[in-house]
Amino acid sequence: MINDFLYDNPEFYELVFPPRGKSELCISIFEKYLVETPSSILDIGCGTGRDLADFSKRYPDCVGFDATQSMVAYAKRKNPKLNVFTGDMRTFRLSRTFDVICALGGCMNFALSNEDLDATFKTYQSHAHKGSLLLLQPLNPSDYFGEFKVPDKFFMPYKDSTAVGEMSYNLLKLQQVVERTRTWTVEGQNETFCDSMSYRIIFPAEISYFLNQNGFDVLDIFEADGSASYANKSMYVVARYKGC
Numbered sequence: 001m002i003n004d005f006l007y008d009n010p011e012f013y014e015l016v017f018p019p020r021g022k023s024e025l026c027i028s029i030f031e032k033y034l035v036e037t038p039s040s041i042l043d044i045g046c047g048t049g050r051d052l053a054d055f056s057k058r059y060p061d062c063v064g065f066d067a068t069q070s071m072v073a074y075a076k077r078k079n080p081k082l083n084v085f086t087g088d089m090r091t092f093r094l095s096r097t098f099d100v101i102c103a104l105g106g107c108m109n110f111a112l113s114n115e116d117l118d119a120t121f122k123t124y125q126s127h128a129h130k131g132s133l134l135l136l137q138p139l140n141p142s143d144y145f146g147e148f149k150v151p152d153k154f155f156m157p158y159k160d161s162t163a164v165g166e167m168s169y170n171l172l173k174l175q176q177v178v179e180r181t182r183t184w185t186v187e188g189q190n191e192t193f194c195d196s197m198s199y200r201i202i203f204p205a206e207i208s209y210f211l212n213q214n215g216f217d218v219l220d221i222f223e224a225d226g227s228a229s230y231a232n233k234s235m236y237v238v239a240r241y242k243g244c
Contacts, residue, residue, distance in 0.1 A: 005165075005182070005184055005193045005194075005195045006195075007068045007070060007071060008068075008070050009070070010047070010048045010070055010071050010074035010075075011074065012156055012158065012163075013047070013048060013071075014048055014050070015156045015157060016154055016156050022051060022104065022105075022137075023050075023051045023054035023055065024054075025224055025236075026051065026055075026102060026104070026135060027054075027055075027058065029133075029135055029236070029238060030100060030133065030135075033133055033219060033220075033238060033240070034099070034100075034133055037059070038059055038098075038099035038100045038133070039059065039060060039061055039099055040059070040060075040061040040062070040063075040097075040098040040099045040100070041055050041059050041061070041062045041063070041098060041099065041100045041101075041102065042063050042064070042094070042098040042100070042101045042102065042127050043055070043062070043063070043064035043065075043102045043103075043104070044064070044065065044089050044101065044102065044103040044107065044123065044124070045065075045066055045067070045089060045103055045104065045105060045107025045108075046064030046065060046066050046071075046072075046075065046084060047066055047068075047071050047075070047105060047107075048071055048074050048075050048078070049064060049071075049072075049074075049075030049076075049078065049079055049082050049084055051102070051104060052064040052075070052079075052082055052084065053075075053078075053079045053082060056079075056081070056082065061098075062082070062083065063083045063084070063085075063094065063098070064082065064083070064084045064085070065084060065085040065086065065087040065089075065092055065094075066084070066086065066087070067086070067087065067088050067089065067110075068086075069086050072084050072085065072086045089103070089107060089108070089110075089111070089120050089123055090111065090116055090119035090120050090122075090123060091119065091123070092123065093123070093126055093127075094127060096127070097127055097128055097129040097132060098127055098128070098129075098132060099131075099132060099133065100132065100133045100134075100135065101124055101127055101128060101132060101133070101134045101135070102134075102135045102136075102137075103120075103124070103134075103135075103136050103137070104135070104136075104137040105137060106137065106138055106139040106199070108120055108136060108138050108202065109138055109139045109199040109200050109201070109202060110199055110200075111200060112177060112198060112199070112200045117200075117202070117206075117210060118210060118213075118214075121210045121211065121213070121214045122214060124214065124216070125214045125215055125216075125241070125244070128215075128216075128241035129241065130241060130242065130243045131240065131241065132240070132241040133238070133239075133240055133241075134211075134216055134237075134238070134239040134240070134241065135236065135237070135238055136207065136236065136237040136238075136239075137234055137235065137236050137237075138202050138207065138235055138237065139199070139201060139202075139235070140223065140233060140234060140235040141201050141202070141203050141204075141235075142233075144171060144178060144201050145173075145201065152166060152167050152168070153165065153166055153167070154167070154182075158184075158186055159186065159189070161186050161187050161188050161189060162186070162187045163184045163185065163186050163187070163193075164184065164185050164186075164187065165182050165183070165184045166182065166183050166184075166185070167180060167181065167182040167183075168180070168181050168182075175200075176200055176201045176202070176203075177198055177199070177200050177201070178198065178199055178200075178201060179196070179197075179198050180196065180197045180198070180199075181194070181195075181196045182194070182195050182196070182197075204221050204235070204237070207221075207237055208221075211237075211239050214244070215241055215242055215243055215244040216239040216240065216241050216242065217239060217240050217242050218237065218238070218239050219238040219239055219240055220236075220237075220238040221235070221236070221237050221238075222235075222236055223235055223236070224236060
C-alpha cells in the first residue's frame with residue numbers, strides 16, 4: 001500500500017532525500033564486476049530519474065520505469081531526453097534485455113508477499129541476458145530489527161513556509177512488514193496532508209534464495225553509507241545472471 005505525499009510531489013521528495021553519491025557508488029560497482037563498459041542500463045523504480053540521469057551521462061542506452069505516474073512525469077520534465085515509463089515492477093516488460101539492471105532506493109521492499117517478491121524477481125530475470133549484472137539496494141533490516149533509528153519528524157520547505165511531517169511506525173515482526181503513517185502540517189497555514197505506506201523487510205538470505213531460483217548468482221552483499229543521514233548503512237546486493 002502506497003499513499004505518499006512526497007511521491008505525489010517529487011520536487012519535495014528531492015528536498016527531503018538529497019543526492020548522497022549513490023550513482024557514483026553504482027558506477028564503481030559496474031566497473032568492478034563487468035569486464036566491459038555496459039552499453040545498456042535498466043533502472044527499475046527510477047523515481048525522479050536522478051540516478052538514471054547520472055547513468056545516461058556515461059552510458060548510451062539508459063531506460064527506467066516507476067509505478068508512480070507523478071515521479072515519471074517529473075523525471076521527464078526535469079530531463080526530457082530520459083527514456084522513462086510508468087510500470088509495475090511485478091509485471092512491466094520491455095521485451096528486451098540490458099547489460100545492467102538496477103533496483104535502488106528500497107523499491108523491492110514494496111513487494112509485500114512472497115508472490116509479489118517472486119514476480120518482481122521474474123521482472124529482473126526477463127530483462128537479463130547471460131552475464132547481465134543486477135544491483136539491488138533493499139532497505140537494511142538492521143534499521144528495523146536492530147537499533148531503530150528512523151526519525152519521527154521531517155522538515156521541508158513548502159509554499160514559502162515549512163511543512164512538518166510527523167510519523168508513526170508499526171512493525172509487524174512476524175510478517176516482516178512496516179506500516180508507516182505520516183501527517184504533514186504547514187506552519188502558519190491551515191493545510192494538513194496525511195499519507196501511509198507499507199513495506200516489507202527482506203533479509204539477505206531471502207534475497208539470495210529468490211535470486212538463485214531465478215537464475216542469478218550472488219556476487220556480493222555489503223553495506224555502504226546510507227542514502228539518508230539518519231539511517232544505518234545501506235545494503236547492496238550484486239548478482240550476475242547465468243541463465244535458467
